[in-house]
Amino acid sequence: MSDTTWDVEHLTESTRASVPMAAQTQVEVIEAERGRVVLRMPIEGNGNHIGTMYAGALFALAEFPGGTLFSTTFDVSRYYPIVKGVEIQFRRFAATDISVEASMTEEQVAAVAAAADEHGKANYDLELALTDTDGNVVAISTNHYQLRAHGI
Amino acid sequence: MSDTTWDVEHLTESTRASVPMAAQTQVEVIEAERGRVVLRMPIEGNGNHIGTMYAGALFALAEFPGGTLFSTTFDVSRYYPIVKGVEIQFRRFAATDISVEASMTEEQVAAVAAAADEHGKANYDLELALTDTDGNVVAISTNHYQLRAHGI
Numbered sequence: 001m002s003d004t005t006w007d008v009e010h011l012t013e014s015t016r017a018s019v020p021m022a023a024q025t026q027v028e029v030i031e032a033e034r035g036r037v038v039l040r041m042p043i044e045g046n047g048n049h050i051g052t053m054y055a056g057a058l059f060a061l062a063e064f065p066g067g068t069l070f071s072t073t074f075d076v077s078r079y080y081p082i083v084k085g086v087e088i089q090f091r092r093f094a095a096t097d098i099s100v101e102a103s104m105t106e107e108q109v110a111a112v113a114a115a116a117d118e119h120g121k122a123n124y125d126l127e128l129a130l131t132d133t134d135g136n137v138v139a140i141s142t143n144h145y146q147l148r149a150h151g152i
Numbered sequence: 153m154s155d156t157t158w159d160v161e162h163l164t165e166s167t168r169a170s171v172p173m174a175a176q177t178q179v180e181v182i183e184a185e186r187g188r189v190v191l192r193m194p195i196e197g198n199g200n201h202i203g204t205m206y207a208g209a210l211f212a213l214a215e216f217p218g219g220t221l222f223s224t225t226f227d228v229s230r231y232y233p234i235v236k237g238v239e240i241q242f243r244r245f246a247a248t249d250i251s252v253e254a255s256m257t258e259e260q261v262a263a264v265a266a267a268a269d270e271h272g273k274a275n276y277d278l279e280l281a282l283t284d285t286d287g288n289v290v291a292i293s294t295n296h297y298q299l300r301a302h303g304i
Contacts, residue, residue: 018201021208024176049170055215055235056173060208082242083207089237 006032006072015064025057027064036103037068043097053094053138062088062128062141065102069126073109074147079116084123084144094138100130116147123147158184158224167216177209179216188255189220195249205246205290214240214280214293217254221278225261226299231268236275236296246290252282268299275299 008029016023025046031038039061046057063083070081104112108124115122123146130139160181168175177198183190191213198209215235222233256264260276267274275298282291 019206019208020197020199021173021176021206024173045172047172054171054173055238056171056208056212059211059215059238063207063211085239085241086207086211087237087239090235 008032011037011068011071015068019064021060022064025060027061029068030099031101032068032072035069035073035106035109036101037065037072038099038101039065039068040097040099043095050093051095053098055090058090058094058098058130058139059086059088059141061098061100061130062086062139063143065100065128066126066143066145069102069104070145070147073104074113077150079113079147079149082146082148084146086141086143088139088141090139092136092138094130094132096133098130098132098138100128102126102128112147116149121146121148160184163189163220163223167220171216173212174216177212179213181220182251183253184220184224186225187221187258187261188253189217189224190251190253191217191220192249192251195247202245203247205250207242210242210246210250210282210291211238211240211293213250213252213282214238214291215295217252217280218278218295218297221254221256222297222299225256226265229302231265231299231301234298234300236298238293238295240291240293242291244288244290246282246284248285250282250284250290252280254278254280264299268301273298273300 011029027041030040041061048054112122112124126143128141129137163181179193182192193213198205200206264274264276278295280293281289
């Protein structure tokens with residue numbers, strides 16, 4: 001549903017500037033357009049005692065796209081997002097850099113924005129799969145967000 | 153169910169040495185005994201763009217006790233833990249240092265160890281509440297772990 005391509009370097013920098021954990025984990029926005037973003041986290045620096053990516057780093061990688069997708073998709077002057085909860089399942093050890101894609105259709109975006117306009121807030125979910133460089137799914141998550149309208 | 157008090161400084165150091173995110177977030181083990189641990193994370197350095205603790209930091213605080221409680225409670229020469237999944241709900245903004253307590257009864261520990269001895273692995277859950285310095289619950293989580301017996 002793209003009509004704008006975003007500057008991924010700028011998005012990466014702004015994410016890292018606003019959330020210290022984004023800088024610490026060196027998460028990177030590698031693709032960004034309206035309705036769709038792809039982020040990647042290096043295994044380097046995000047491990048655990050057995051040399052795989054730590055569950056907390058995987059969680060952060062699963063949650064960061066919520067903010068990025070909001071930025072590229074919704075009117076940031078009118079709305080802001082809140083994360084209400086996340087269910088994450090760890091499927092296999094993550095031994096490489098890990099990527100995640102998040103997307104919403106134009107219909108979903110319009111429905112959520114309309115509901116937020118009417119009620120001041122609207123819930124929406126993102127279903128994500130975290131994959132390693134071989135394409136294996138290492139974790140899946142369901143992220144529950146709430147879009148809120150400023151000043152309501 | 154304590155019969156041993158652990159050196160919390162040593163537990164803090166070993167956690168931070170084995171998982172970079174523990175060092176980055178400056179999580180601290182403040183109480184530790186067999187069957188019960190308490191961890192705390194400073195708001196300083198773990199915020200987001202609106203000055204509250206970032207969801208990923210709260211998740212890490214919810215997950216770290218799994219390893220700490222394992223260390224103080226199970227025979228680390230015979231078993232190791234795997235985190236299978238976590239459901240976390242964010243209840244209110246976390247604007248102070250945040251603490252979490254995790255515990256298991258002696259009966260739960262015995263049952264999980266016995267099952268791991270028999271089957272090589274055994275699932276167990278921890279239900280946690282993250283609280284701010286005023287005692288408000290800012291997040292709750294259900295962590296799904298699997299105890300695995302070495303060499304089976």
